[in-house]
Amino acid sequence: MRLALGTLRQHRGAYAGTFFAALLAVALLAGGGLLLASVLTAKPPADRFAAAPIVVSGDRDVTLENVTTKQKKDKAKVKRKVKSERLTGAGALPVDLASRLGSLPGVAAAIADVAFPVQASTPDGRPLRGADDAPVIGHGWASAPLTPYALRVGAAPGRGQVVIDVDLAQRSGTAVGGRLVVTTKTGSHPMVVSGVAAPAGRDGLPAQGALFVADGEVAAVSGLPGPTAVAVLTRPGADPDALRDAVRGVAGNAKVLIGAERVRADLPGALPDYIGPISIFGFVIGITAFAAVFVLTGTVTLGVRQRLRELALLRTAGATPGQLRRLLGVESLLLAGAAALPGAPLGVVFAHVVAARFRELGAVPAQFVVRTNVVVLVAAAAAGMLVTFLGARIAGRRAVRIAPTQALAETANAPTGGLVPRTAVAAVTTAGAIALLTFVPLDGPLGMGMTFVSSALLLCTVAALGPLLVRALTAPVSRLVGAGGVTGWLAGLVTRSERRRVAAVAVPLVLMFAINATMLLNSALLGQLAGREQAERTAAATAQVTAPGGLPLGTVERLVALDGVTGAAATLPTRAIVEQGGKPEDFASQGVLIAGTEAALDLDLRAGTLPGTGTFAASEYITGQYGWRVGDDVRIWLADGHQVDLRLAGVYARARGFGDLALPAGLVAAHDPRGLVSTVGLRYRGDVPDRIAASWPGLRLTPTLGAAPAGDEQNQQGAWELMVVVSLGFTAIAVVNTFAIATVARRREFADLRLAGATTAQLHRLVDREAMITVTVGLVLGALVTGIVVGAFSAAQDGTVRLFVDTGTYAGMLGGVAALGLVAGAVPARVLLRRGSLPALNDGL
Secondary structure: OHHHHHHHHHOHHHHHHHHHHHHHHHHHHHHHHHHHHHHHOOOOOOOOOOOOOEEEEOOOEEEEEEEEEEEEOOEEEEEEEEEEEEOOOOOOOOOOHHHHHHOOOOEEEEEEEOOEEEEEEOOOOOEOOOHHHOOEEEEEHHHHHHOOEEEEEEOOOOOOEEEEEHHHHHHHOOOOOOEEEEEEOOEEEEEEEEEEEEEOOOOOEOOEEEEEEOHHHHHHHHOOOOOOEEEEEEOOOOOHHHHHHHHHHHHOOOEEEEHHHHHHHOOHHHOOOOHHHHHHHHHHHHHHHHHHHHHHHHHHHHHHHOOHHHHHHHHHOOOOHHHHHHHHHHHHHHHHHHHHHHHHHHHHHHHHHHHHHHHHHOOOOOOOOOOOOHHHHHHHHHHHHHHHHHHHHHHOHHHHHOOHHHHHHHOOOOOOOOHHHHHHHHHHHHHHHHHHHHHOOOOOOOHHHHHHHHHHHHHHHHHHOHHHHHHHHHHHHHHHHOOOHHHHHHHHHHHHHOHHHHHHHHHHHHHHHHHHHHHHHHHHHHHHHHHHHHHHHHOOOOEEEEOOOOEEHHHHHHHHOOOOEEEEEEEEEEEEEEEEOOEEEEEEEEEEEEEEOOOOOOOOEEEEOOOOOOEEEEEHHHHHHHOOOOOOEEEEEOOOOOEEEEEEEEEEOOOOOOOOEEEEHHHHHHHOOOOEEOEEEEEEOOOHHHHHHHHOOOOEEEEOOOOOOOHHHHHHHHHHHHHHHHHHHHHHHHHHHHHHHHHHOOHHHHHHHHHOOOOHHHHHHHHHHHHHHHHHHHHHHHHHHHHHHHHHHHHHHHOOOOOOOOHHHHHHHHHHHHHHHHHHHHHHHHHHOOOOOOOOOOOOO
16 A cells, blocks of 8 residues: 555656546446436326325226246246337226225215426417416316415306416416417317416426316317326325225226325326437437547556556566555545545536436426436545446556566566457457347338447447557558658658557547447438428428417318318327237338328338228338338327227338328327327428418418428437537547557657757657657547447438448548547657656756
8 A cells, every 4th residue: 555655646747647547437437327226216296186195097008918838848927018108199088987985984085187298379479478488278167176286366267268387377478367379189268367376385286287177178179088097195094005995896997096105196197208308318328428438547557557667667676566456446435535626526417417408409398307326426436446446457567477587578568468359359349340230220220229229339449449549540541641851761660660659559549439429320311311201201292381379180181171272281299119029019101191182291112002991101211120021010108098999000111200100090189199290291382371371360471481390309419519519528538538548658769869969859840740650540440440330320211321420520520529539649749858847858958
C-alpha cells in the first residue's frame, strides 16, 4: 500500500489520464444506470381511484401461457411460460356489474367509471391539454367521487353540458357558461361548461386532464357499451378479506385490484407509457457501458505498458511477480476509488441533463423524473474499480512473468506475446458479429439494437488484433502520409516500429467513428426509407384531409360519399396483438377504409387485396415472421383486448411509418379507445374542396406533395441523435485523453531528439505527421467496421447495399473525427515541448 501511494504521488501526471478516464466511466455508468433504474421503477403520478379501496377492471394486457413437454428417458418434463403484452385500450365490463357489486354485504356503494379519451377544443379551435401536454380523459359525472373531484364553481353537468377540472379551465381560459367542442369516435359534440371541479388541494391530476359529461350521455359520447372499471366503496367495519373474496366471486374473470394496483384500472392512454423509455434507456446504458469499459480498459492498458521500465527495474531488484501484480492491483483500486468519488455525483448530473432533453423530445413522458439510487451509484463505482483493476492486471501480465535478467531488455521494445488468446477473442467476436448480421432479421424491431451489438463485437475484434491490424496498415499509410523529407520518413519509421502505441491511440478513434457513424447512418436510412414509402403510399391521392386530433369515422364516411369523390382511403392508427407459440406480440397497425373506384392508397400489394369485412392485410415482414399465407385465419387482439379471427386477404410491402397490420376501419374504431381517423387521402373532380370547407370548416385539405415524418418517428430520430451526442462526447474526451497519455510517455524520447540536434519545430512536424498516420489508420479501420454493419443493415431493409447512406453525415463524421485526432495529437506535444519541460534539458539548450 505504501509503495502504491508513493508511486501514484510520484507519477501524478502519468496517472492523470487514467484517473480522468475512470471518472468519466463511473459517471457514464452511474448516469445510465440511474436512468434505467428510474424508468423501471417509475410509478403513475396520479391515482384516479384514490377514494376506493377495491376496484374491478377488465384485462389491461393479453396474457398467454405456453406449455411445452419434453420427454427425458422415462419422465416427461412440463415447462410453462407466461407471457404478457400490454393493451392500449380498455374493454367494457357488464353494464349490470356495478349493481351486482353494490348489493354485496359490506359494500357502501359500487360506482361505475366509464373512461374514454376526448379531443376537446374551444370554438376557435384551440385544443385543451392537461399539464405537460397530458391527454384529456372523459368520464361520467357519477364517477367524480372516486378521486374525489368536487365542484369549485357551477353545477353538475346536464344534457349537452360538461364539467372540466380547474387546470383545464385555466389553460383554456374557459369559465362556466363557456363552450367547448368535444370530439370522440362517436362524433363532434358541442358542449356548454356547467361547472369547474378539482381534487382536494389540487387543480387537477398531474398526468391527465378530466372532463365529465352527464351520466345519461356517457354511452352516446364515449361509444362504450359499459363501464371500463367499477370502484367499490366499503362500509365501516367491513372485513376487507371477506369483502375482497365476495367481490371476486361476483366479478368473474374481471380483475380485482387493491392498494397500489388500483391505478392499473385506469384507461391505459391516461397513464404515462414507460415501455418505450425502458428500451431507450436500456440502449443508453448499453452504449455508455460499452464505451466506458472499452475506453477505460484501453487507457489503463496504455498506462501500465508505459511503466515497463519501472516494473523491469523492480523485477531486477528482486520483486516477485505476485508482488508486482498486487502493486498494480492496489494502484488501480486506489486510483479508481478516488475517481469514483466525483464520478458518481457527476453521473447524477448527467442523468438529469439527459432525462430533461428526452422529455423535450417527447421520447419519455413529461412526468418522468430521475431518482437518485444509492445502490446504482455504488454499483457504478464498483464496476469502474473492477474494470480498472482487471485492465491493470491484464496489461501487466507480461511484465510480471518475464525473468529478471530479461526484464530490462524487454523494455527496449514493447513486449509481445498473447497472440493466441488475442486471435481466439477476435475469432469469437467476429463470428458473433457475422451471426447477428446474417441470421437476425435486421429489418425488424431488433435491427437497430443488433447493429450496435455487431459494431461492438467488431470493435472488440479490432482491439484484440490491434497491433496486427496496425502493422498491416501503417506500412502503406506511413509511406503515403509520411512521404516528403526526413521528418516524414522518421514519422513513418516511428509509427511502424511503435505499432502497439499507435494501436492504443487509434482504437479510440475507431470506436468514436464506428459506433456513432453506424447509429447516425442507420437512423438516417430508416428515415429516408420511411419518407420514401410514405410518399409512394400517398402519391395516388390528389389531396390529404386532416383535422387537429383526428376525425370521427362517421364524419369520414359522409365526406367520402360526396359527389365528385372518385377515390378515398382513410387510415385510423391503432395497436394490435398477435400470437405465435404462446407469445403475444404488439404491432403498430392501421384501420383502413377504402371507398370509390380510384385508388387513393398504394401499399404495394404483393399478394391478395386490401382488407374488407372479416379480413385483414399484413406486411411482408410479419407474414414472413409468422409464416402466414393468404387465406389463413389469424386470431388478433384489438386495442381493448377484444379477440377477433380474421382471414388474411393480402400482403403489402410499404409498411414503414404505416404499420404491420391493416384492419377494417369500422372494427378498429369500435375497439380502440380513441378511434379517430388520422388522414383521409382523396381523389376527386370538381368543387369538392369548396364543399368540404363549407360543411366542415375545421378540416384541412392539402395537396399530396410528399411525406412528413410522423411524431413518433421524429421523437425516435431525436432520441437516436441524443444518444449519438452522448457517445460522441465521451469518445471525443477519450481520444484526447489517450493521445495525451501517449504523448506524456514520450518525454524522454523527445529529450533525446532535442539533444541529438532536433529543433522544436522539427519535433512539432514529426508529431503532426505521426498524428496524421495514426488518425488515418483509425479512420480506415472505423470505415471498415461501419461499412460492414451499415451495408448489412441496408441490404436487410430493401436489398440494396449502401455504405455511405448520407454523404453529408459520413463526410461530417470523417472530418470531425480526423480534426479531433489531429488536434489531440498536436496540442499535448506542443505543451510538452515548451522550453524546459523535458528531462535532461536546461535553459542553455
